[in-house]
Amino acid sequence: MPEFRKDPVTGRWVIIATERARRPDAFVPEKRVRQEGFCPFCAGNESHTPEEVLAYRPSNTARNTPGWWLRVVPNKYPALVSNEPVKRSGDGMYDRINGMGVHEVVIETPDHDGHIGEMELHQVEEILWSYRDRSIEMRKDPRLEYVMIFKNHLREAGASLDHPHSQIIAMPIIPKRAQEELDGAQRYYDYKERCVYCDMIAQEYRDKVRVVLESEQFIAFLPYASRFPFECCVLPKEHASFFHDIQKNEVGDFARVLKETMHRLRIALDDPPFNWILHTTPLHEGENPYYHWHMEIIPKLTRPAGFEWGTGFYINPISPEDACLLLQADVEVKAGDSAAAG
Amino acid sequence: MPEFRKDPVTGRWVIIATERARRPDAFVPEKRVRQEGFCPFCAGNESHTPEEVLAYRPSNTARNTPGWWLRVVPNKYPALVSNEPVKRSGDGMYDRINGMGVHEVVIETPDHDGHIGEMELHQVEEILWSYRDRSIEMRKDPRLEYVMIFKNHLREAGASLDHPHSQIIAMPIIPKRAQEELDGAQRYYDYKERCVYCDMIAQEYRDKVRVVLESEQFIAFLPYASRFPFECCVLPKEHASFFHDIQKNEVGDFARVLKETMHRLRIALDDPPFNWILHTTPLHEGENPYYHWHMEIIPKLTRPAGFEWGTGFYINPISPEDACLLLQADVEVKAGDSAAAG
Numbered sequence: 001m002p003e004f005r006k007d008p009v010t011g012r013w014v015i016i017a018t019e020r021a022r023r024p025d026a027f028v029p030e031k032r033v034r035q036e037g038f039c040p041f042c043a044g045n046e047s048h049t050p051e052e053v054l055a056y057r058p059s060n061t062a063r064n065t066p067g068w069w070l071r072v073v074p075n076k077y078p079a080l081v082s083n084e085p086v087k088r089s090g091d092g093m094y095d096r097i098n099g100m101g102v103h104e105v106v107i108e109t110p111d112h113d114g115h116i117g118e119m120e121l122h123q124v125e126e127i128l129w130s131y132r133d134r135s136i137e138m139r140k141d142p143r144l145e146y147v148m149i150f151k152n153h154l155r156e157a158g159a160s161l162d163h164p165h166s167q168i169i170a171m172p173i174i175p176k177r178a179q180e181e182l183d184g185a186q187r188y189y190d191y192k193e194r195c196v197y198c199d200m201i202a203q204e205y206r207d208k209v210r211v212v213l214e215s216e217q218f219i220a221f222l223p224y225a226s227r228f229p230f231e232c233c234v235l236p237k238e239h240a241s242f243f244h245d246i247q248k249n250e251v252g253d254f255a256r257v258l259k260e261t262m263h264r265l266r267i268a269l270d271d272p273p274f275n276w277i278l279h280t281t282p283l284h285e286g287e288n289p290y291y292h293w294h295m296e297i298i299p300k301l302t303r304p305a306g307f308e309w310g311t312g313f314y315i316n317p318i319s320p321e322d323a324c325l326l327l328q329a330d331v332e333v334k335a336g337d338s339a340a341a342g
Numbered sequence: 343m344p345e346f347r348k349d350p351v352t353g354r355w356v357i358i359a360t361e362r363a364r365r366p367d368a369f370v371p372e373k374r375v376r377q378e379g380f381c382p383f384c385a386g387n388e389s390h391t392p393e394e395v396l397a398y399r400p401s402n403t404a405r406n407t408p409g410w411w412l413r414v415v416p417n418k419y420p421a422l423v424s425n426e427p428v429k430r431s432g433d434g435m436y437d438r439i440n441g442m443g444v445h446e447v448v449i450e451t452p453d454h455d456g457h458i459g460e461m462e463l464h465q466v467e468e469i470l471w472s473y474r475d476r477s478i479e480m481r482k483d484p485r486l487e488y489v490m491i492f493k494n495h496l497r498e499a500g501a502s503l504d505h506p507h508s509q510i511i512a513m514p515i516i517p518k519r520a521q522e523e524l525d526g527a528q529r530y531y532d533y534k535e536r537c538v539y540c541d542m543i544a545q546e547y548r549d550k551v552r553v554v555l556e557s558e559q560f561i562a563f564l565p566y567a568s569r570f571p572f573e574c575c576v577l578p579k580e581h582a583s584f585f586h587d588i589q590k591n592e593v594g595d596f597a598r599v600l601k602e603t604m605h606r607l608r609i610a611l612d613d614p615p616f617n618w619i620l621h622t623t624p625l626h627e628g629e630n631p632y633y634h635w636h637m638e639i640i641p642k643l644t645r646p647a648g649f650e651w652g653t654g655f656y657i658n659p660i661s662p663e664d665a666c667l668l669l670q671a672d673v674e675v676k677a678g679d680s681a682a683a684g
Contacts, residue, residue: 005567008538009526014567015657018664079657092545094566184351196350203434224436225347225356315357315421322360 002080002099012176017079041163043110050074056126070126071107072134078103086143086172101171102138106130108164117263124255135244138170139283146174149278157273157300174282182291189290195239197292209321217250218257222320229318232261232297241281243293265299268326273300344422344441354518359421383505385452392416398468412468413449414476420445428485428514443513448472450506459605466597477586480512481625488516491620499615499642516624524633531632537581539634551663559592560599564662571660574603574639583623585635606669607641615642
């Protein structure tokens with residue numbers, strides 16, 4: 001049974017998920033065997049995943065059979081389990097919560113070798129729709145406080161399978177990093193009476209030196225205090241607290257900016273490993289004037305070293321302005337480019 | 343010129359250190375060329391490092407010549423530079439500080455293939471003495487607020503050279519992670535009127551299931567809310583805020599516990615990459631009843647994935663209790679085992 005444990009000094013929650021454990025010798029670095037050949041996420045292998053909880057597929061195809069262009073299934077090795085009440089307990093001076101939550105996998109395409117930067121636009125839109133649909137579904141469970149949606153691309157970024165996929169984890173706590181952003185944005189709002197992200201967009205729009213690209217409704221830029229080389233942030237230009245409240249006509253625009261950003265990263269850095277993480281407001285809070293949802297994209301180029309872990313800050317060997325020059329190709333994102341499907 | 347930049351949402355400072363930058367194609371993952379053959383840290387190659395700022399060597403040998411058993415030199419590719427006043431400035435809504443600070447390298451031994459777990463005990467003591475001596479020296483500079491001492495072992499943990507070495511970075515700000523620990527420990531103290539680390543030691547001593555080993559004055563255990571498999575913490579049993587105030591008769595005891603912990607990690611996990619980080623009180627604060635210095639040791643076994651970056655918390659696939667079983671060999675740390683040298 002997995003559990004949340006709380007660090008008594010910093011208040012940071014950790015998931016101890018022994019269901020995911022392998023034999024100790026599996027922790028020996030660089031000896032992990034790559035699973036070649038068989039892929040449980042490919043079309044035709046649906047019986048090798050847990051049963052789908054959502055699929056976009058023609059209406060004349062049966063559940064858990066081929067024909068889909070996107071599937072969402074429970075994670076076979078979940079970090080959290082859903083059939084539990086939330087129980088908080090003590091262990092001497094320590095605090096824990098049982099590992100209640102939801103852990104799902106979005107199989108983004110039937111194409112084993114697909115890359116987000118090269119996919120059909122409608123397929124990228126479908127991925128975003130699945131994120132939205134599952135978030136809204138999870139919001140119905142009052143036990144769940146936060147939905148974390150992220151993607152690991154390639155082994156070096158933590159992916160255990162090569163087939164394009166994302167993960168969704170919903171949990172009964174608000175994670176520390178999310179809470180820090182909410183608190184920081186609230187403090188800025190209390191002082192300025194403006195959203196800090198809206199202010200950043202305005203300054204990036206003026207400065208131009210960190211903007212990768214923009215469309216009518218979205219902007220992609222490299223943050224002023226980037227922790228990592230080529231770290232990118234994609235935001236809606238209009239203030240909005242919840243990703244899952246995205247308007248239908250914004251999905252295509254977001255997909256275009258995301259796809260083009262990923263395409264440029266792929267070309268500039270030779271298909272780098274990356275993580276993306278969707279940052280949004282906790283499920284049961286209301287729309288607010290201070291927190292602005294966004295997508296964070298982190299290529300994994302430099303290995304994290306001791307300085308980062310120890311201090312909670314980072315040495316970045318390339319300025320976002322220099323990195324941006326390599327991503328500002330002369331490619332404009334065309335409006336009205338949205339796909340028919342989806 | 344490197345600079346500190348502040349994230350306007352979370353308040354986290356990042357060092358943008360373009361002096362360390364290489365050509366953009368150097369960021370393409372896994373294409374870094376290993377420098378084989380020549381090692382600037384080996385005895386005889388002293389002219390290939392900046393001039394030593396500290397060395398433990400026989401009195402009949404000259405500076406920057408062989409004979410030393412430990413050398414401290416400025417980092418050839420420093421993240422921060424020392425010959426500057428601390429200047430804070432704005433950049434529109436953003437905040438920055440020029441990259442003033444000190445960045446040094448401790449060359450821990452002349453032995454290119456040495457490992458902390460297998461070194462002579464006196465050599466481990468010398469490393470700790472150098473940490474102390476440099477910290478005390480840096481405290482004299484009123485511009486510097488915090489000294490971060492860390493070690494990256496093997497490339498996978500961020501080491502750019504194989505020769506055993508540590509790094510010391512002193513800077514004009516208190517890093518976010520350090521401040522979080524200080525604040526958390528202060529909150530616990532305000533509520534309980536006890537040090538949270540002293541309480542942890544007491545509970546670990548009773549529970550016994552996470553204690554790797556203990557000696558008269560030090561204890562090594564795996565934290566209850568471990569973020570990483572086999573993460574270890576080494577602390578003095580008696581409360582002390584500053585590492586650099588360590589007593590002479592404690593250095594040998596700390597060295598023994600550290601060496602034995604590293605030895606057991608090396609055996610159990612086949613010489614894993616690791617980072618260690620020394621956590622201590624900011625330079626210009628006083629001794630206090632709530633913060634307790636400690637060494638954090640993090641083997642780099644599982645790659646960090648999206649979930650970690652995005653949320654500020656972690657999924658750990660092995661409980662510290664299970665991991666501890668593999669480190670609790672029947673080796674006792676003998677008291678009175680301190681070395682003559684040093």
